[in-house]
Amino acid sequence: MSSDSELFREALGQLGDVKPLVRERKVALRKDSDSGLNKRARREAAIEEIEAQLNPLTGEGVDPVDPWDPLEFKRDGVQNGVYRNLRLGKYRVDARLDLHRHTVEMARRxxxxxxxxxxxxxxxxxxxxxxxxxxxxxxxxxxxxxNAWLPHLREVLAFHSAQKQHGGLGATYVLLRKSERRRQDNLERHQRRR
Known part of the structure; x- marks a missing residue:
């Protein structure tokens, strides 16, 4: 008994000159050797992209802030109530970064x-x-x-010096944009309510 593939070859042979169709690729595919960018390399590339936003910013030429001055910044479009809640420390802090004992360059990175x-x-x-x-x-x-770096990051919507229980004037709350995935989740959730 012949297998399906043998029967198929026989049928093609009876048809005469049969050639496979040539398809042009719409998207250039990377070979495995080209996709050797591991997680660390992708991370470095993303950091370089963000650093490009801050390229002119170093510790030099930054306007000094008094140790007792509060830090505050709000982009246009951020609701006053949202900013007030950030300022008052009413949002749950989901991530923390401590810059103590960092040089300016280490802190920047x-x-x-x-x-x-x-x-x-x-x-x-x-x-x-x-x-x-x-x-x-x-x-x-x-x-x-x-204070100088955060306004230059488009991911940062607002920031304000923290409340006493979170470090007071030695710490800053940062409100970040929603990721695209989270924005889509919210959109779907609100559409279902209608």
């Missing part, structure tokens, strides 16, 4: 990675502890840098 990781994990409210930097030769260096 840590903030970039932190924001990126928060976006991947659908974190909406995070806390960055930078310290007040009082009593130092150059007071509030990291606090001043965080």
């Amino acid at each position: 840590a903030v970039l990675e932190f924001v990126r990781d928060c976006m991947e994990a659908d974190v909406r409210c995070a806390l960055i502890t930078h310290g007040k930097g009082e009593g130092r030769k150059q007071p509030a260096v990291l606090k001043s840098c965080v």
